[in-house]
Amino acid sequence: MPSDRFADAALIAVDWGTTRCRAMLLDRDGALLAEADSADGIGALGGAGHEEAFETLVASWPKLPAIMAGMVGSRQGWHEAAYVGVPTSPDALAEGLLKFETSDHRPVAIVPGLVLRSEARDGDVIRGEETQLIGLMEEEPDFEGIAILPGTHSKWAAISNGEITTFQTFLTGEMFDLLARKSFLRHSVAENADDIAGSPHFALAVKRTIAEGLPFLGAIFSVRVRQLLDGVSGDDNLAYLSGLVIGGEIAAARQIGLLDADRPIRIIGSRTLARSYHAAFAVAGHPADTRDGSALVRRGLVRLARANGLL
Template sequence: MTDKSDNVGKRLAWIAADWGSSNLRVWAMDGDDRVIDRARSEKGMLALSPAEYEAELLRLVNDWLPERTVRVVVCGMAGARQGWQEAAYLALPAALDRLSQAAVRPRMQDQRLEVVILPGASQRALDGSGFDVMRGEETQLAGLLATAPGFTGLACLPGTHSKWARLDDGALTRFATYLTGELYELLAGHSVLRHSVTPDLDDEACRDAFRQAVRESVDQPERFTNALFTLRARDLLDTTLPGGERRGQLLGARLSGLVIGQELADATRNLPRDEPVTLIGGAVLTRRYTQALEALERPCTILDGDAAVLAGLTLAHRTLTD
């Protein structure tokens, strides 16, 4: 062991882990639930068979481990059907401060590890269109509860598959998933629009183009596919746009605004104008969604995604310990 890892081992109380489709993040936690070290792997669920999970976890945390059993609290795709061991979805309404009660414990070969995998959440159709699932986001929502016990309101978790979740007195009561991030990538990289758009910049001109497209998409969601094709037509015909790379950036900002606006058109349709939305995620996406909500004159607050997942994992660890 290095001096650093030896010191971590002396202070280590438990390990928090977020195991997604494409990566694994782990945090060494002390007895006061503070982070004392962290590590990351690019081997998420898509790169592993169930028999390989323990070895990959050990590769990251082995130098932290003392000669005693350490609990590892895991959220995310490790609990999927194709993951390490399936942790069945919780049906709604789900008390997010009690996620650990439905956790599963895979059998370990290394007795220094006690792994606890948290469940996801599922929603069955109420009107023929309400089937939905989440795995990982429920722990971030539990982190919101850790910072605001008994929270009631609407939260948005932007991402490849954005989630909008309604919480009532600390329970997850309904949610909806939007394929927004994946749709943007498909359109920008694999459709005819790839010839016209490039990633936009966070400058005033691109922000203006983005906000205008958000408003257009919310005001007229039925024109969505037509609005998409006009991006290509404008590239070919609009002499008011600048040339070169700048042209692609402005059109890219409009594309982003159109797809996010389409999401907001539905997600905020019945939302009172003065009700705030809590955004949970990384800095880039929460900033983009803040701009979109500001374009619609809707208030929002931000909770860092890493802070939320750590708070949620910590809450689960504490309920296991109590």
């Protein structure tokens, strides 16, 4: 019987991004009781119907307070949760939660994104990844170093003294897709390749960009040249291109001071992508540990809900 199964339920935690809405039913300790997800991402909803999409998704669960992170708090989301500036702490972020009630009086809180204001860089924003950062800080309270969240828009954040001190967005995933699918290089790379992270071509490209200092904009054309002059296969060239883009990101991060030998690195993300970054850091001579992104979202949402009295 659902009512018995969910007797310990205390909170609904929601990771609501551009393409998916993922809800988790949690008990008082933050343990997972049930999960539900839908394709009602913020992009698909187009600025309307958030309450209905959410209530439909969790209709079979008890009516509990909900805490949400991701694009749900953007201008196109359910309600806009204003950015909180860095440096910031988990408690400060919890204070910045946007709280409201649904038409059926369910309390909802939306996690704000982070904003960096900088004369030298025109600023930067994060929305969604801040919750994984909070999750990491909960898991490793004494962590001092760099957390990397690879993806379409890869985010690097510096964590020190219990605060997120600064961060930087790189367009890595989108750049890879543009080059591999939409540029003239699409004729020189395969659509997919097995084991990119383990390919010597991936490692060579990382070495070129990180160790040998080949600048990204000057490195890309060589993907075509390798095919033209050396007959390099599409599979090997896809791995090479991936290495150029990820290596280019790491080289750029080092250039702006986000990477130095002393600071430990945590890669937060899906298995495939995390493996590629792990391999790239190995070539670069930086040890890096990986963490599962979805576990950290839950952990971060629980931490923020507790700090705000929702749990």
